[in-house]
Structures are given as C-alpha cells and as structure tokens.
Amino acid sequence: MTKRPSILILIIFLTHLATLAQCIDKEKISYGGDWGFENFIHLCPTYNFAMDGDTVKNWNVLGDPVDIKQAPPEVLLFKQRVEKKIVEYSGADFFSKIKFSSVEVVYADKLKTFKDSGRQEVTLKYCKAKYFFYYEFKIDTLSTYCIGIALDKKGEIISKFNFPSKNNYSPIDDKFDYCKLIDIARKSQPKIDPIKDIKLEFNKETNRFYWLLTQEIVDSKEGINYFNQVQIDASNLDLTKNITGKAYITID
DSSP: OTTHHHHHHHHHHHHHHHHHHHHOOGGGBOEEEOOOTHHHHTTOOEEEEETTOBOOSSOOTTOOOEEGGGSOTHHHHHHHHHHHHHHHHHHHHHHTTEEEEEEEEEOGGGHHHHHHTTOTTOOSTTBOOSEEEEEEEESSSSOEEEEEEEEOTTSOBOSOOOSOOTTTOOOOOTTOOHHHHHHHHHHHOTTOOSEEEEEEEEETTTTEEEEEEEEOOOSOOSEEEEEEEEEEESSOTTOEEEEEEEEEEOOO
16 A cells, blocks of 8 residues: 555656657757856866766866865855855745756866877867856756856856846746647747757846747758747746747758
C-alpha cells in the first residue's frame, strides 16, 4: 500500500512525457535568454568551477568544470553576494526558481599555459570581468532561461540584470504545458508549422517573460529567409503576438 503513491506519480510522469512526445520533441524546447559572457570574458584564459565539477588537481584548459571547492576562496563569498543582490532586486519568489550553474574565473597569469596547450585564440584583449557567474531560471525540467552576471576583481557587479525587478515580476502561469502552447500558437498563426523550437524569453521593455515559438525554415534559399514566430505571454497565455523573423543564409 505504501508504494502506490510513488507508482502513481511515475505513471503520471511517463504519461506526460508520452503526451509531450506526440506534439514536439523535447530537444526542441531550447535555452532562452543570453548568458552575455561575450561582452566580459570573450576568449579569456578562464577556468570554470561548478558544484559537480572534476576534482582533479591538474585543471583542464578546455573548459571542463572544476569542483568549486578548488575555486579561489573569494568565489563562494562573491556567490553569496550575487544571490543576495538577485533576491533584493527580484524577490524571493523569483529567486526560488533560480539555479546556480557555474562560475568562470579569469586567470591572466595562465595565458601562456593556455596557448602552449593549443588554445592560440585565447587573449586578454576582451577581459572586462574577473568573475562570471552562470545561473538558470527554471520553470520545469525542460525550460531554461539563461542569466549571466559579471563581476570585477573586487567582486562588484558590472553587468546589467536581464530579468525583472520584484515590482515588475509576474509569476509564470504554471498551468501551461508545451502542447497547449503549440495549440495557442497555431490558433494565433496557422502557418507556424513546422515548429523549430520553443524558448522562454524576457522583454526588458515590458518586464514580462514570454514563450517564443519559432517556425523552422524548410525550403531555405540563399539570402534573406523569412519565418513566422508567435510570442505568448508567460503570465497570461491569452496574450499573443505574431511577428515575422528573418535569417540571412549563405549557401556554399
């Protein structure tokens, strides 16, 4: 008798996955947002530290995460400061859906080590930050909105927040599912199929999250290709907006 609830939960979960597979492959539920690291640590000699990183003492210059216990001692202190700032800015409700991913630390004195290992592209030219923290805003196990925060050598935040303030944050409608989003998009834009991907994005002007469904380009041609997109307000699924995207394709 005591095992029935667990079995029931498993059945419901498997049923959900089966339903999802019928309307879209889970691989098409893509990352939204932008880490923004290019503006602060582009091509810099960095080591990446994560909670589940490698515990070896000989760090890999290819970017594989190292155990965060081996990070410089100030990193965990700066992590606490960053997360305190996020809570102060966006509130506890928003922060409850934030997950720490990793942190990159720039090692200017290791430039030669990186180059000697074959990383000839590494340079100090674009190193505006000393630390770069990666966070994920997660609604469920599939959707991720990327949040990147850059710090200088003193641990001061030097990047802008790409998420809403607590006064503007509207909680995501948790009654959504991806099949429902597809149905809404098809009603709004009948020519949205075939669907390339679904992303959770953020509009800085309206301070609201939205689901972005993008049509896949099937018969591509050289030059400008147009495709349909539908934005669905993540807090109010009744609010939709149709837009036309474009991509420039070069055929070799």
